[in-house]
Amino acid sequence: MSLMSFIERYFRDRGCVLISPSELRIPEDIAKEIDLAVLDVKNIVVVKIIRDGLNRKLLLSAAMKAAVLREYADKVYLAAPMEYRLVIDGRVLSENGLGLLLVDESGNVMEVLPAKPKRTRRIPDAYAKAFSELEKQIEIIRRRFDELNAVVERVDRLMQEVEALRKEVEMMERELKEGRTRGGLVTTQVAREIEKEEELPSYLRDNPWLEILARRKED
Amino acid sequence: MNIDAYRRKYAYGEDYGTSDFKFGPITLGEVPDIIENRGYMPDTSSIMYKITGEVKRVVVGPEIPFYLEAREDLTQRMVYPMRNGIVEKNDERAWSVIYEITKYGLQKHASKTSDFNGFYVTAALSIISPKYMYERIFEVHERVDEETGLVKAVTIIPQPLAVAIAQKKPTCVVLESGHGNTQISPISRYPIRRAILTINRGGNDANIITAEILKDNGYGDLAQEEKLVRMVKESIGLVPRDLDQAIQKAKEDPDRFRAVFKVPGTKIVIDLGENSWMRFLIGEYIFDPTHEIFESYWKRGMPRPRDVKVGDTIVSGVMDMADAIIEAVQRCPVELQPYLYREVLLSGGNFAWKVPEEMKDVVVDAAEKIKLMMDRKGIGGVKVTLTKDPQYSVWRGCIVYSVAVPDEYEWNWERMEGWLKLH
Numbered sequence: 154m155s156l157m158s159f160i161e162r163y164f165r166d167r168g169c170v171l172i173s174p175s176e177l178r179i180p181e182d183i184a185k186e187i188d189l190a191v192l193d194v195k196n197i198v199v200v201k202i203i204r205d206g207l208n209r210k211l212l213l214s215a216a217m218k219a220a221v222l223r224e225y226a227d228k229v230y231l232a233a234p235m236e237y238r239l240v241i242d243g244r245v246l247s248e249n250g251l252g253l254l255l256v257d258e259s260g261n262v263m264e265v266l267p268a269k270p271k272r273t274r275r276i277p278d279a280y281a282k283a284f285s286e287l288e289k290q291i292e293i294i295r296r297r298f299d300e301l302n303a304v305v306e307r308v309d310r311l312m313q314e315v316e317a318l319r320k321e322v323e324m325m326e327r328e329l330k331e332g333r334t335r336g337g338l339v340t341t342q343v344a345r346e347i348e349k350e351e352e353l354p355s356y357l358r359d360n361p362w363l364e365i366l367a368r369r370k371e372d
Numbered sequence: 373m374n375i376d377a378y379r380r381k382y383a384y385g386e387d388y389g390t391s392d393f394k395f396g397p398i399t400l401g402e403v404p405d406i407i408e409n410r411g412y413m414p415d416t417s418s419i420m421y422k423i424t425g426e427v428k429r430v431v432v433g434p435e436i437p438f439y440l441e442a443r444e445d446l447t448q449r450m451v452y453p454m455r456n457g458i459v460e461k462n463d464e465r466a467w468s469v470i471y472e473i474t475k476y477g478l479q480k481h482a483s484k485t486s487d488f489n490g491f492y493v494t495a496a497l498s499i500i501s502p503k504y505m506y507e508r509i510f511e512v513h514e515r516v517d518e519e520t521g522l523v524k525a526v527t528i529i530p531q532p533l534a535v536a537i538a539q540k541k542p543t544c545v546v547l548e549s550g551h552g553n554t555q556i557s558p559i560s561r562y563p564i565r566r567a568i569l570t571i572n573r574g575g576n577d578a579n580i581i582t583a584e585i586l587k588d589n590g591y592g593d594l595a596q597e598e599k600l601v602r603m604v605k606e607s608i609g610l611v612p613r614d615l616d617q618a619i620q621k622a623k624e625d626p627d628r629f630r631a632v633f634k635v636p637g638t639k640i641v642i643d644l645g646e647n648s649w650m651r652f653l654i655g656e657y658i659f660d661p662t663h664e665i666f667e668s669y670w671k672r673g674m675p676r677p678r679d680v681k682v683g684d685t686i687v688s689g690v691m692d693m694a695d696a697i698i699e700a701v702q703r704c705p706v707e708l709q710p711y712l713y714r715e716v717l718l719s720g721g722n723f724a725w726k727v728p729e730e731m732k733d734v735v736v737d738a739a740e741k742i743k744l745m746m747d748r749k750g751i752g753g754v755k756v757t758l759t760k761d762p763q764y765s766v767w768r769g770c771i772v773y774s775v776a777v778p779d780e781y782e783w784n785w786e787r788m789e790g791w792l793k794l795h
């Protein structure tokens with residue numbers, strides 16, 4: 154198995170989820186420096202593997218590149234075979250907040266130096282631009298909302314006035330229909346005579362009481 | 373019969389009910405105008421008062437809500453003038469409401485045709501109305517006519533007579549059962565006044581026993597709310613064919629007779645469960661409270677229907693309906709009695725009892741109940757009819773009366789009929 158696969162297993166065993174460096178939406182020249190990226194809950198952890206070169210210069214160069222990655226990740230590790238341990242300057246890594254993972258011949262991975270978590274992560278340019286645009290939109294919406302609130306208040310006041318006027322008009326209409334004015338009586342309805350027998354209401358048709366009552370005076 | 377052309381247009385009816393005032397001319401056809409029998413005494417600081425600049429002492433009809441919005445003292449300012457169909461003699465606030473609703477109705481239907489010279493108005497009052505009510509109702513119409521010229525002539529008839537007229541039954545017994553009492557009026561072309569019987573038992577008594585049943589079943593808190601109790605009564609109350617048999621069947625098969633009522637708009641469900649047989653007590657209490665089972669309720673403090681003293685006679689508040697009909701009919705001439713038993717008319721909301729299809733072997737409607745009770749007392753062949761459109765019957769009878777009674781027949785205080793001519 155390769156060094157890479159040992160490190161992948163190490164992070165998987167800790168519940169991390171492997172992600173592709175391209176998913177981080179960071180500049181390509183920086184992304185190519187990442188050998189492994191994982192998501193540890195919400196934190197982005199990236200690893201740069203030192204594969205060859207046993208001299209301090211190469212190690213320092215790798216450390217410098219890894220330090221750049223801290224702009225875009227929460228934790229950054231360097232990973233190297235166990236035999237490199239003698240040439241790695243732990244102090245340089247620690248000062249730059251980098252962690253160190255060493256892998257022995259059996260594939261055991263040891264966290265020799267924990268990475269310092271970064272408090273703020275640099276927002277990728279693509280996101281930053283979108284955020285800025287959103288901020289502008291939110292400001293526009295906020296202003297529109299204030300304007301709308303003022304309109305609603307005005308409409309509420311007008312509705313109250315309309316309701317009061319409507320009631321007044323209804324009352325005046327009813328008074329007119331009922332033939333009343335404040336000065337006296339105005340009749341408005343025209344009574345319709347029931348002309349034919351069949352137009353009589355049901356309770357009047359064939360009602361024996363009509364004859365009985367008509368003879369009241371004679372009884 | 374030829375109907376006078378003038379009265380074909382200008383016959384007018386007024387039914388002064390405790391809850392509603394039904395009114396209007398013959399030209400309305402089958403259904404009268406209705407407003408609530410109540411008036412509102414606005415305060416001079418009212419908004420409407422300021423807007424209209426109008427001085428109104430009493431507001432009636434659909435205008436009332438416009439005056440209510442700023443009111444907090446509703447109970448003090450809202451006047452319901454009648455109790456069990458009666459207006460107190462010296463209750464001037466109540467009489468001012470009666471004046472306003474009368475005037476409101478007449479003005480609403482005033483005609484501007486050239487031949488119009490006022491309505492022939494027939495007003496219907498409760499049969500137990502005292503003479504002063506007749507006098508005051510005449511005064512009200514005189515005053516309205518003086519102010520508006522809208523009443524040519526006015527007469528007053530008892531409501532049961534109007535029911536008999538609307539139902540086209542010249543000889544019958546009319547049972548009118550309202551909120552507070554039940555009146556039994558034999559009629560043979562005239563109301564037979566000496567035979568009229570009033571029992572102090574009505575819809576409210578069914579409400580009272582419904583409240584007791586709710587308390588017994590653990591719903592004592594709900595029993596305080598009158599409107600809710602009435603809804604429960606209307607939903608679960610049933611009239612049993614035979615109370616003992618109904619109770620026995622319901623106890624043997626409680627699921628079939630289970631009384632469950634869900635209070636609308638809430639999560640409250642009233643379930644009488646094993647005690648669902650109690651639903652039969654609600655209906656039975658109206659028709660026959662003499663069953664021993666009701667004694668236990670009275671002993672526990674439930675108010676007993678009060679007796680009524682009329683002249684030298686005391687009418688028991690717990691007299692069963694069949695006995696009351698028999699008592700009233702027996703006060704009539706013997707030869708008339710068989711004809712009266714042939715037509716018993718039931719009128720009023722307290723006779724509206726439902727009969728669920730699946731309980732027809734045990735449950736009956738009001739007409740069937742009265743017939744069964746009469747049969748058990750040995751009076752067979754009784755025809756009992758629930759009036760159609762009971763809420764409009766009285767007004768319709770008034771219209772017929774206005775149309776038919778001759779113009780020259782003037783009011784007679786001894787006979788209590790005829791026209792009082794106003795102009």
